Amino acid sequence: MTTLAALVRRDIRIALRVGGGALIGVLFFLIVVVLMPFAIGPDLALLTRLGPAILWLGALLASLLTLDRLFMADHEDGSLDLIAMSRMPLELTCAAKALAHWLAAGLPLIIATPVLGLLLNLDAGATLAVALTLLVGTPALTFTGMIGAALAVTLHRGGLLLAVLVLPLSIPVLIFGVAASEAAISGPLSFGTPFSILCALSLVSFVIGPFAAAASLRQGLD
Amino acid sequence: MRLSGRGVRCVRGGREVLSGLDFEVSAGEALAVTGPNGSGKTSLLRILAGLLAQAGGSIELEGGEDELTLPEQSHYLGHRDAIKPALSALENLSFWRDFLGGEVGNLEQSLSRVGLDHAAHLPAAYLSAGQRRRLSIARLLAVRRPIWLLDEPTSALDAAGQALFADLTRDHLARGGLVVAATHTPLGIEARELRIGAVEQ
Numbered sequence: 001m002t003t004l005a006a007l008v009r010r011d012i013r014i015a016l017r018v019g020g021g022a023l024i025g026v027l028f029f030l031i032v033v034v035l036m037p038f039a040i041g042p043d044l045a046l047l048t049r050l051g052p053a054i055l056w057l058g059a060l061l062a063s064l065l066t067l068d069r070l071f072m073a074d075h076e077d078g079s080l081d082l083i084a085m086s087r088m089p090l091e092l093t094c095a096a097k098a099l100a101h102w103l104a105a106g107l108p109l110i111i112a113t114p115v116l117g118l119l120l121n122l123d124a125g126a127t128l129a130v131a132l133t134l135l136v137g138t139p140a141l142t143f144t145g146m147i148g149a150a151l152a153v154t155l156h157r158g159g160l161l162l163a164v165l166v167l168p169l170s171i172p173v174l175i176f177g178v179a180a181s182e183a184a185i186s187g188p189l190s191f192g193t194p195f196s197i198l199c200a201l202s203l204v205s206f207v208i209g210p211f212a213a214a215a216s217l218r219q220g221l222d
Numbered sequence: 223m224r225l226s227g228r229g230v231r232c233v234r235g236g237r238e239v240l241s242g243l244d245f246e247v248s249a250g251e252a253l254a255v256t257g258p259n260g261s262g263k264t265s266l267l268r269i270l271a272g273l274l275a276q277a278g279g280s281i282e283l284e285g286g287e288d289e290l291t292l293p294e295q296s297h298y299l300g301h302r303d304a305i306k307p308a309l310s311a312l313e314n315l316s317f318w319r320d321f322l323g324g325e326v327g328n329l330e331q332s333l334s335r336v337g338l339d340h341a342a343h344l345p346a347a348y349l350s351a352g353q354r355r356r357l358s359i360a361r362l363l364a365v366r367r368p369i370w371l372l373d374e375p376t377s378a379l380d381a382a383g384q385a386l387f388a389d390l391t392r393d394h395l396a397r398g399g400l401v402v403a404a405t406h407t408p409l410g411i412e413a414r415e416l417r418i419g420a421v422e423q
Binding site: 002003005006007009010013014017018019020076077078079081082083084085086087088221 | 271272273274290294300301303304306308318322324
């Protein structure tokens, strides 16, 4: 356990230092959401209607932005070799890295949501609903995105490839995340149904993500 | 403890890099792998470290810990230093100590042994290439592993650093350790030599 805790601590520490990924993700999220009202115009009803979708899209793109460095940085400086040689199964190491990434880059997005909700004319209840769906849904984005990050190492291409690989996988999360938020705000569907499916998607990604990423990394080490 | 390979083959990008390589090294011994550039020295070390699949042959470790595989009992010192520039020298080292686990040594002592005690709290981004190499050598001291797989270990080291590393390797061998090193420059220790890929002309 100390092994994985050490890895989580290190990754969070690096993300929070100057040049780390944590701040970049939040800033990007902030920029996307702040620009939207200017593009859409001062129609408050329309903003309220689009609000949850804008917040979800912003969170999705912001988490994607920092995800491509998840394994690439360790690969470039040789850390990944030592991680693969260690006594800890690679699956658990991958899960720990994803957890660290979510804590450093995903959680700040959720904390920023209430502030950004104001800009989109969402009331307190609606903002809370969006924040709750993001809290449950963003781990799924990180854990499925991790598969793409591992493949990017294998194929020696980062950046855009990751987006192409990961975005289709995150569509279900986006659909049910936005559906649950809208159900909580305007009905008529019940909030519970899409929210349960969102929880299920996260749980499935916890299981599949680490195994797929570890398998991909094992192929890619050479 | 004895590490041996029989008929080890390695194919990279469709080209046979190693063909039918035999070697043997026992506890307390060093094996110096020499040969021209591109002859497969790094490939051999990466196969031993479990980072590259061999195309044929067998590698056996006798007398190690039964529960652990060869890579899990080995230190790998490659071309890349596995150092995070954002963390200080001490933070880098303490991460690897906690992550690699097993029998661990004292961090401050390891750092001062490689001559980096004055730079312990300096971000690794400010270290020179030689200092970075010293920091990754400190990793070999901070966590105890019986097998050292070294790829050009003394590159970027100054004369004093090379002498220091020879001392450290000698200590390791005296404690019953085992060393496989790919190298162009003599390591300054007694070693069995394994020449590979030398005859193509």
